[in-house]
Amino acid sequence: MASDHPAKTIVLVHGGFVDGSGWSGVHRILAERGYEVVVVQNPTTSLADDVAVTKRAIASASGEVVLVGHPYGGVVITEAGRESKVKSLVYIAAFAPDQGESVSSLIANPQPGVPVPPILPPVDGFLQLDRTKFVHSFAADVSPDVARFMADSQVPWEVFALEGKVTQPAWKTKPSLVD
Template sequence: MKKKTWFAILAALLFMGATYAQGPVKNIVLVHGAFADGSGWEAVYKILKAKGYNVSVVGNPNTGLADDVAATHRVLDRQSGPALLVGHSYGGAIITEAGNHPKVAGLFYIAAFVPDANETLLKLLQSGPPAPNSGILPPDEHGYIWYDVKKYHSGFCADLPKEQAEFLADSQIPVSASVFGSSFANPAWKSKPSWYIVATEDQTIPPDAERFMAKRAGAKVTEIKASHLVFMSKPKAVSDVIETAVAAISK
């Protein structure tokens, strides 16, 4: 193929990527984190759907960063136009990588990790004092990390009913320990607008760590008094802020 033809194809692809980040945004893609699954987004999903948004939930397997990014890309590929990509907890690491997808117009972090270039989640966790009530356990014999069921309610979702917390603990999806050693070559937040919700009562990721990561990324910050699962305990408040972000990137 002639060199001019290659240049023409490249220019067309770049133009397509640029157009995805312009115009009204009606697509919202939600990415869960570790020790949970996509069903936790149900209340936020219903609120946003009722407002007329096209909402998709990624069922990432938590088997490794590359796998989880690939799962997110498959959902993004299905979007007809630009999307706001939303990630909770470890989902923040996923969207930091997956957010380079050309259909992503903005990033929205909820009590989430926001790694920098060449930084690992392990380094982030070790950069400050741990949350005193965190139930994150060491890797098991299969190389997966679970959340201590005895601490799941108090450490992960203290503002949810006890019975709901017990079910979430017993149905949790562990995360591959490998994700904590993965680094990020090109964080999407360096080139795309971002928002961050700090969960001020978080006992899994310390609120001060959330504030640090949000500030470093230049994210627009909203603080909500809630546990780590803020999107489940305060779905209306979270949905309102998501709508604010959608409005901002739709201008």
């Protein structure tokens, strides 16, 4: 399909507990509209590891990059978005931390009445969501079949990744990213 938008690569960064396959529907729509799309497969072992993988995805892009993050992916794009190819940041229900913040610090004291993710206690240093509550807390906006698949194919999220602190938020250090 022909498009009239400037050539840009859209780099999609997933959150914790899932992998890049969660972007399947978004990838299909963007690719059909003529965009180059790169789906990052973060290991979710540490913020540093995830930022390194995301930076490699940015480097592989053929042109300017729109960097998109979903939940924890927002932390990753906040740190990785300082790369010169990145022209925009998009946060989709994502964390947008400031300098020195981490997922742990952002979720430490939820407001009364705010739903808390059904995170199970760590096993060997890795977290997972309660499968019986996964759909409601994480995938309520997708088809039941997709949500069930996502719950059953969770990627364990290393506790260490939640502690990774943002050093210099891209949205602060590159004012052109902020509208």
